[in-house]
Amino acid sequence: MKILGISGFYHDSAAALLVDGRMVAGAHEERFSRLRHDPGFPRRAAEYCLDEAGIRADDLDYVVFYDKPMVKFERILSTYIATFPRSLPSFTRSIPVWLKEKLWVPNVVQRELGYQGEVLFAEHHQSHAAAAFLPSPFEEAAILTLDGVGEWATATMGIGKGNRFDLVHEIRFPHSLGLLYSAFTYYLGFKVNSAEYKVMGAAPYGKPVYKDEILDKLVDLREDGSFRLDMQYFAYDYGLTMTNDRFADLFGRPRREPESEMEPFHWDMAASVQAVTEEVVLRMARDLHNRTGLPNLCMAGGVALNCVANGRVIRETPFENLWVQPAAGDAGSALGCALFVHNAVLGNPRAFRMDHAYWGPSYGDEEIRAFLERAKAPYKTLPRDEMISETARLLDAEQKVVGWFQGRLEWGPRSLGSRSILADARNEENWSRVNLKIKFRESFRPFAPACLAEKAGEWFEIDRESPYMLLVCQVKEGRDIPAVTHVDGSARLQTVTRDTHAEFYDLLHAFDERTGCPVVINTSFNVRGEPIVTTPEDAYLCFMRTDMDVLVLGNQILYKEDQPELHEDVDWRELYELD
């Protein structure tokens, strides 16, 4: 049985393909369209999935869409009714899009993919819950989903067992932890549905001095983690912004101008909303454990990408095990809705356990060399082991910043060793060097470490694997890796095993053999505002546009000093909107 899952028309469109219940391929549309968080129909991602499996759209048994458009539309109309007449600007902007496309999903699927069969629909949080539980390693688990909003639900809790799950409770729009976090993201001058992770990264620089005020005025938080927001302070239910003047008056400052300097107030505000978010998630998790008594917790939804909160769930709640879908946002729902239909709706037993996140396209050495020849880019091909040892030498002895392109593209927002920029984590200068000269992003943003899984416990305060960079833990005292150690001593860790990515593991191993340090900087292979690179051409362009020193494409190594100057008709900085 072949089922294609699709998420789209909001943000982070994606497609994922199941064959007989096992994931075969999955990809975000942005990686092909080169438009960050691409909200359109994921045609290219779906076509890639079909190509990877060697099938055509006609071979599919079902296409599944990740939410129920009519219910979502009902919620939107109800919101306009409840907020009349202030909702007029939002109404005039959104209704044409709904009437043109969003209400006609089966027609769009037919038009874009040439698929003539049945299109099925799962609810938004069913898709999240399915993406969290069904590919998890647990036979039975508690489930918590937290995001901005789907149809009506913004958070759900439930229990999964075998091939089914039940969502028991929900919190409904406009009361939303995800939208609360997005409101502060907006207020702090960052892009909503895009730059929430910057708020998380900014939080350790401040103190949560506004936490009590947020809980007193904005969030009516209950002991069980449930809450209501005081909507007098927010505008997202009726307007085109997230917060209103009353919100700004409460904190005594207008919204920060994007790209302006971050002041102590802004760091404190980021710390405060992060503290509130952690408090809500912890209370919800504890309550869910009280209700279920289960040792395992599965999480998905955009809020589950908050790895600081995830780390605290592991450390401070009775749950013994936590599994978070690596594509926890809406992209992962493409997989979730397909699994929901295969397992829960059609009753098939679970056949898929997600133990890695490498589900996108790969490019062999021949394809890579063909591109390099066309581009007239000087390179040398090395045997695999030499490629590994030479890369480790460049990272260590020459302190080079390396673009690393190996194997299948990652599923989810994190680069996990397939499309990564790597540098020596022991060198503090690499923090600012990679941020400012290669990624062209804000200097405060931290880098994540990748570490050999078997040595993670020696370098970090962690007792489990973190293969998807979704847990934050403390760097062990005495371990000197300043380029990946945040100001509060924490790190957003990725642990690497040989089973999941042999080349990346072998590189870390070779680096460890040379230096006695099994840790490197691992940041996404892109510049600010650009989606992670997909093809060798994307990687080469990113390499040439930045101060990256070395590019490793499969077994091919390219040195910047050997490359001819890149001539482009357009300024690439204009291609990518800053987030």
Place this chain on the structure above:
Amino acid sequence: MSAREPLWRRLLNGWLLIVARFGEVQTLVILGIFYALLIGPASLGARVGRADMLQKKPLEAGSAWGEADTAGADLERSKLQS
């Protein structure tokens, strides 16, 4: 350098720009009328009936979790967009 476009093409492009802008204004006007005639009365009715459609009234004691309103795992329900 690309060849200069013929006069008729430039005139056509100019005309299309004008009608596109006109269409945008027309769309806004029509949507505004719909908003006033459909959403307005519905909103009035909701206010008269004191409906709390977005649960904005302060919560009294207890939990803010509600019963989940999910469709269940059923093939016929999965065929529906609602």
